[in-house]
Amino acid sequence: MDANPTPQQAADLLSQVEANQSQARSGDAWPLVTLLFVLSAGLSVGLMAVGIIDDNTTQLIIAGAGLSWIIPALVVYLVKALSWSRRSLAILLTWLGVIMIAFVAGVMADSFAAGGPIPFIAAGLLWVAAPVFSLLALRR
Template sequence: MDTTPTPDQAADLLAQVEANERHSRTGDAWPLVTLFFVLSAGLSVGLVAIGVIDDVPTQLIVFFAGLAWLGPALVVYLVKALSWSRRSGIVLFTWLGLILLGTLAGIIADSYATTTPVPYVAAGLLWFAAPVFSFLALRR
């Protein structure tokens, strides 16, 4: 018995593999979008609190309360993502780097001068970054 596929069977198998890859990339994108929006919202609220509130312990409480949404967002992403495509990994790590830089810039700038608008600008950057990177994650 010959197990070598015919050219038509091979073409059908390749088409099936491509359809499965497309489906897994699409399934990977929506949990990634959820992660982008949830974490951006949590960190933005924390940065605005850092800019508005003068009491450092209260600033930290509100900031870490916003950051606490990272756990559930990561759980949703890791449980629901069907695959880790190279493209979604690049988008995720680029976004995480941007989020980290914006957050650190807002926190550091507020620690030097409490009247600086940098925490608000950083929060706005995070709000802007979430839909932009979500669009990149959904674009295939």
């Protein structure tokens, strides 16, 4: 190919670059979506247990089991994320903030007033927010 491409060749090259960028972005999106759903499921189950179970030790064990999913989910995401973009990083950091706020609010509310609805509301919030954040991650 010449150093001076024709307008048609330049347009073809630009469309190829855009296709490659789109493919790289979608490669990052699915591991992020998986991460969001795994974290939502683990923490929601932990919050449901906090709301249902009265024994503090059992609550702690089940909530810890829910929190323990953060580490393998992050490891899988970090290994499988093909292209780091600022957008996916912003979604991930925002999501981590949302789940931590919901988890802390649910646990604290249950410690002040056991049997209240706050842990269930926080778990429901995570179940509703996971698809919303996932759609944001998939939107390019």
